[in-house]
Amino acid sequence: MKQSTLHQLKVFEAVARHNSFTRAAEELFLTQPTVSMQVKQLTKAVGMPLFDQVGKRLYLTQAGEELVKTCRTIFEHLDQFEMSVADLKGLKQGRLRLAVITTAKYFVPRLLGPFCHRYPGIDISLQVTNHEHILNRMSDNLDDLYVMSQLPEHLDIISRRIIENPLVVIAPANHPLANEKNISLQLMGNEPFIMREPGSGTRKAVQELFEEHKIPLKVQLDLGSNEAIKQAIAGGLGISILSRHTLALEGSSSQLTILDVEKFPIERYWYAAYPSGKQLSIVARTFLDYLMTEGKELAEKNAARTIPGVSQFSLGDSSSQGKDGN
Numbered sequence: 001m002k003q004s005t006l007h008q009l010k011v012f013e014a015v016a017r018h019n020s021f022t023r024a025a026e027e028l029f030l031t032q033p034t035v036s037m038q039v040k041q042l043t044k045a046v047g048m049p050l051f052d053q054v055g056k057r058l059y060l061t062q063a064g065e066e067l068v069k070t071c072r073t074i075f076e077h078l079d080q081f082e083m084s085v086a087d088l089k090g091l092k093q094g095r096l097r098l099a100v101i102t103t104a105k106y107f108v109p110r111l112l113g114p115f116c117h118r119y120p121g122i123d124i125s126l127q128v129t130n131h132e133h134i135l136n137r138m139s140d141n142l143d144d145l146y147v148m149s150q151l152p153e154h155l156d157i158i159s160r161r162i163i164e165n166p167l168v169v170i171a172p173a174n175h176p177l178a179n180e181k182n183i184s185l186q187l188m189g190n191e192p193f194i195m196r197e198p199g200s201g202t203r204k205a206v207q208e209l210f211e212e213h214k215i216p217l218k219v220q221l222d223l224g225s226n227e228a229i230k231q232a233i234a235g236g237l238g239i240s241i242l243s244r245h246t247l248a249l250e251g252s253s254s255q256l257t258i259l260d261v262e263k264f265p266i267e268r269y270w271y272a273a274y275p276s277g278k279q280l281s282i283v284a285r286t287f288l289d290y291l292m293t294e295g296k297e298l299a300e301k302n303a304a305r306t307i308p309g310v311s312q313f314s315l316g317d318s319s320s321q322g323k324d325g326n
């Protein structure tokens with residue numbers, strides 16, 4: 001193993017992450033034969049196969065799995081070393097890897113502008129994905145920080161509450177119940193319903209509420225995107241339950257409206273989170289501090305300005321800190 005180079009480890013980690021030689025080659029701007037050759041040399045140095053190929057699919061062997069974990073630890077320590085050196089020179093420099101839940105795309109990207117202007121040496125990669133994928137990324141230790149709404153019970157994490165992220169019932173603006181108050185939850189069972197995909201945290205929260213009240217939903221359609229669901233509602237396919245933040249920038253001429261249904265809004269919050277064993281890099285700590293101070297203020301102001309009806313609701317205190325995030 002001592003003969004192996006850092007380059008070989010980088011190539012191997014990219015193949016393992018993408019489960020593909022071709023996609024790793026694309027990411028690293030290498031040819032596929034070069035990628036295969038690097039993995040072959042590494043396999044020889046390890047003395048055991050790192051991948052099994054079944055048909056066209058690649059599977060990591062046990063040795064491969066161990067090596068991926070080792071690679072990620074090495075890269076993380078090297079990144080931290082580079083950041084510490086930059087910090088000694090009085091600079092904040094390095095890469096920040098963020099993974100955020102789909103609804104956080106309505107506020108996190110807006111906060112990045114001022115942050116990047118202040119710290120031009122920090123590069124950011126931002127992954128936007130659903131609840132299940134966030135949890136998988138967390139277990140694989142792929143990112144520095146996560147923004148999510150439902151905290152996992154089975155993972156030991158540190159979390160800090162940011163702002164409210166309530167779920168509301170969204171319908172077309174001309175829906176017959178649009179002007180009704182305190183609509184019975186039971187009535188929602190009669191409406192054609194558009195649901196987020198399996199693995200979505202929104203879907204889980206909706207299912208839990210309706211199961212608790214034993215109301216079956218008439219699901220017409222599963223869609224894997226909040227924006228696609230909004231279009232489907234506007235197109236008259238049904239109603240749905242989404243984060244109120246998905247209505248940011250809809251404006252007063254929006255084709256969508258929020259129905260006033262009992263038990264709504266479902267109260268939820270966004271949290272900044274990371275696994276409790278993880279040592280945050282200097283850059284990640286800098287971003288977390290920014291997020292919990294100026295970032296949070298910006299997000300609150302933005303929500304009050306751009307989301308219909310949001311100023312009527314408190315945006316929630318966000319001072320808590322701790323493992324349970326409460």
Ligand code: PGA
Nearest residue numbers: 102130131149200201202
């Ligand atoms: P989801 O989560 O994209 O997994 O539905 C959204 C949220 O929790 O705000």
